[in-house]
Amino acid sequence: MKIFSGTANPALTKKVCEYLEIEMGRCNIDVFADGEKIIKLEDDVRGKDCFVIQSTCKPVEVNLVELLIFIDCLRRASVQRITAVIPYFGYARQDRKDEGRVPITAKLVANLITTAGANRVLAIDLHAPQLQGFFDIPVDHLTGELVLTKYFKEKKFEDLTVVSPDVGNMKIAARYASDLGGDLAIVHKRRINGSVVEAQQIIGDVKNRTVLMCDDIIATAGTVCSAAKMVKERGAKAVYVGATHGVLCEPALERLSQAPIDEIVITDTIPFKDEARKIGVKVLSVADMLGEAIRRIHNNESISSLFNSIE
Numbered sequence: 568m569k570i571f572s573g574t575a576n577p578a579l580t581k582k583v584c585e586y587l588e589i590e591m592g593r594c595n596i597d598v599f600a601d602g603e604k605i606i607k608l609e610d611d612v613r614g615k616d617c618f619v620i621q622s623t624c625k626p627v628e629v630n631l632v633e634l635l636i637f638i639d640c641l642r643r644a645s646v647q648r649i650t651a652v653i654p655y656f657g658y659a660r661q662d663r664k665d666e667g668r669v670p671i672t673a674k675l676v677a678n679l680i681t682t683a684g685a686n687r688v689l690a691i692d693l694h695a696p697q698l699q700g701f702f703d704i705p706v707d708h709l710t711g712e713l714v715l716t717k718y719f720k721e722k723k724f725e726d727l728t729v730v731s732p733d734v735g736n737m738k739i740a741a742r743y744a745s746d747l748g749g750d751l752a753i754v755h756k757r758r759i760n761g762s763v764v765e766a767q768q769i770i771g772d773v774k775n776r777t778v779l780m781c782d783d784i785i786a787t788a789g790t791v792c793s794a795a796k797m798v799k800e801r802g803a804k805a806v807y808v809g810a811t812h813g814v815l816c817e818p819a820l821e822r823l824s825q826a827p828i829d830e831i832v833i834t835d836t837i838p839f840k841d842e843a844r845k846i847g848v849k850v851l852s853v854a855d856m857l858g859e860a861i862r863r864i865h866n867n868e869s870i871s872s873l874f875n876s877i878e
Contacts, residue, residue, distance in 0.1 A: 568865045569612055569646075573621030573637055575630040576838050579654065580620040582854030587862060592617070596633070604633050606640045616865050617646045618689075620857075623657035623676070624814070624837045631657065631676065635683040642684030650864060651685040654836035654853065655812050659694035662701075677701040689860055691836055691853060692783040692811040707870045709860055711811030711834050712739070714851050715781060716746045718832060719809065728752050728776040728803075730769070732794040736782055743781050750776070754794040774802035781809040785833065788819035792826040799827040812836050813850075815843060823848070 571592040572580030584591045593609035619641065621634040634651065641649045661672035673695075680688065681704055688706045693699065699706040727749030731740035737753060744751045752771025778798045780791055785808075795806045806828050813833035823831055824846040831848045833839075839850050856873070863870055 568861075569610060569615045569617045570861065571608075571617065571619045571637065571641075573619065573630065573633050575622045575624060575633070576620070576654065576835070578838065579622075579835050579852070579854055579857075582835075582852055583620065583858045583861065586855050586858030594637075604629075604636055606633070606636050608640060608644055612641060613645045614647050616648050616650075617641050618650045618652050618861055618864075620652040620654070622655040622837055623653060624655050627657045631679075635679055638680065638683040638685050648686045649684055650687040650689055650861075651680055652689045652857065652861065654691050654857065655814075656690050656693055656698070659698055662695050662698060673698055674701045687864065689857070689864065691834075691857070694783060707860060707864065709853075709856060709870075709873075711783070711836070711853060712742060712746075712781070713856055713874065714834055714853055715809040715811070715832060716743065718851055719743075719747060719779060719807070722807075724749070724777045724779070726776045726804075728771065728773050728778050730754060730771070730773065730778050730780045730794065730798060732780050732782060732790045739781060739783070743779065747779070749779065752778075752798075754797060769797055769801060773798045775804055776802075777805045777807070778803040779807045779809065783810065784812045784814055785810040785819060785823075785831075786814045786816050788815070788822045788826075792822045792828075795826045795828050805829045808832065810834075811853075813839070813843065813848070815840055820846060 569592040570584055571594055574596055595607045597605050619637045623631045638649055658672040658676045687704055688702055691709045692711050699708055729740050729744040729749045729751055731737045731753045752769060752773055755768040791808055807830050808828050809832045811834050820842050834851050834853045836853055860870055
């Protein structure tokens with residue numbers, strides 16, 4: 568087995584290799600004068616089971632093209648199998664034609680990864696689970712809930728209410744409520760424009776309760792900050808927020824710093840912003856979960872049982 572890292576998140580790859588007690592694969596990633604990427608493997612990979620870890624986060628196009636080049640490089644080096652490990656899968660939002668004359672970019676990217684030569688994909692919290700069906704190769708889909716639930720269980724919340732910040736997040740909130748033994752509530756929101764969201768109503772009891780809101784992504788933070796303000800106005804005694812992917816586009820950090828939130832927790836699927844540390848954002852690592860999934864794929868063991876075995 569060989570594990571290589573793109574330039575998107577080498578710190579995460581290093582932690583995965585430490586979990587597996589193996590050395591990271593050696594490669595040289597350089598840039599031509601005109602900006603084109605060139606990748607050269609420094610290790611012999613013929614006949615090896617190879618994994619390349621690369622989140623397609625900002626700069627999205629640069630990281631995506633680098634992933635495609637890496638896969639092609641491995642394929643032409645005669646490896647046995649290539650698994651594209653994509654902790655954060657970009658372009659996942661555009662998964663359907665919700666109006667005329669728009670692309671389905673998630674399918675396009677899936678096709679590109681397959682055409683480049685990947686034999687398998689390992690991802691964490693795709694924006695929509697049905698994106699697995701966009702690939703014509705096997706997809707192993709992990710969830711950050713394994714990491715976030717473990718952390719929040721250790722806090723031993725009393726009077727917990729898990730609040731879904733919008734209708735689309737209801738299933739995720741219900742799973743958290745079941746795992747953590749809390750009640751369930753939901754916020755009805757109205758989107759004013761692409762970056763402004765207004766919470767309007769809440770269904771459920773949050774007065775004198777500890778509120779937990781979890782989602783797959785915090786992008787502009789409009790939804791979660793608006794919901795946090797509402798539950799505080801309705802009498803919540805504390806508000807905690809958890810998310811797998813801390814995309815944190817502008818003006819997310821400013822909004823989070825001003826919102827009535829006691830703690831914000833994200834994972835390291837995307838490199839952590841130093842500015843986020845200044846407002847007290849806590850980062851949990853998905854490295855052990857990824858490492859265990861990689862070990863099981865290599866040994867042809869069950870991935871689904873991983874969801875019951877992480878303690």
